[in-house]
Amino acid sequence: MAVLTLRPVRTAAPADDDQLAELDRSTWSTLHAVLPKPVPPFDPFFGERYPPQDFLVVEADPGTEGGAPRIAGYIRLVPPTPLAANAHVRQIRGLAVATWARGAGVGRTLVRAACAEARRQGANRITLRVLAHNDPARALYASEGFAVEGVLPGEFFLNGRYVDDVCMGRSLGPA
Numbered sequence: 230m231a232v233l234t235l236r237p238v239r240t241a242a243p244a245d246d247d248q249l250a251e252l253d254r255s256t257w258s259t260l261h262a263v264l265p266k267p268v269p270p271f272d273p274f275f276g277e278r279y280p281p282q283d284f285l286v287v288e289a290d291p292g293t294e295g296g297a298p299r300i301a302g303y304i305r306l307v308p309p310t311p312l313a314a315n316a317h318v319r320q321i322r323g324l325a326v327a328t329w330a331r332g333a334g335v336g337r338t339l340v341r342a343a344c345a346e347a348r349r350q351g352a353n354r355i356t357l358r359v360l361a362h363n364d365p366a367r368a369l370y371a372s373e374g375f376a377v378e379g380v381l382p383g384e385f386f387l388n389g390r391y392v393d394d395v396c397m398g399r400s401l402g403p404a
Contacts, residue, residue: 233333234290238296238342241284243275248300249271249284250274256325259387260363283307285342289330301330304339306346309356321357324366336366338371344401353401361387361393374399 241249251356253274254267275281289301305323310313321343326335347355355374359366383391 233301233328233330233335235301235333235335236288238272238285238287238338239269241275241281241286245281245284245286246274249254249286249303249347252300252325252327253319255328261360261366261388263385273386279305281293281373285339287335287338288340289333289335300327301333302335302336304343305351306343317352318354319343319352319358321355323392336369340369346375350400354398356396356398359395359397360387361395367381367395367397370397388399 250271250273254271258267258337283305284303285306286300286303288298299329303323303325304321306319307322309318309320321340321374324339326339344355355375356378357370359370361367361380376399378398379396381394381396384394387392
């Protein structure tokens with residue numbers, strides 16, 4: 230794997246649509262996806278329910294390979310509901326790392342950036358849901374202080390078997 234130099238995490242911009250759409254399609258897997266594999270014609274990545282400001286992205290300089298920086302990964306951070314009663318919570322609803330950027334700390338960088346951004350937005354708690362069979366993601370989240378807070382047994386039927394949906398969360402400290 231080439232050495233990657235990660236750029237600072239930033240909020241996505243409308244111009245990132247094509248790169249993020251391609252990243253999303255190229256990383257699709259039943260390890261983390263519950264929706265069917267995308268097929269042409271492809272929808273735009275951003276839309277009314279998925280605006281750019283909900284996404285943090287990190288670009289990588291390819292290092293010795295040269296070339297322009299590319300988006301190495303994204304994380305989506307949103308309020309879990311529109312209710313005032315849980316406005317102190319943010320939820321991770323998507324994380325993807327390009328295959329060429331795996332093992333370079335992109336996922337960890339994005340999780341830490343999401344926690345920092347949630348704090349900046351005034352949250353004191355962050356949650357997520359992850360499929361039980363996604364061991365790499367669960368290990369990453371656990372190493373960043375997330376704990377299992379509940380399990381929805383057999384919530385999804387994927388590849389001929391039932392898969393649990395695991396709810397994880399952590400405190401961010403006082404807002």
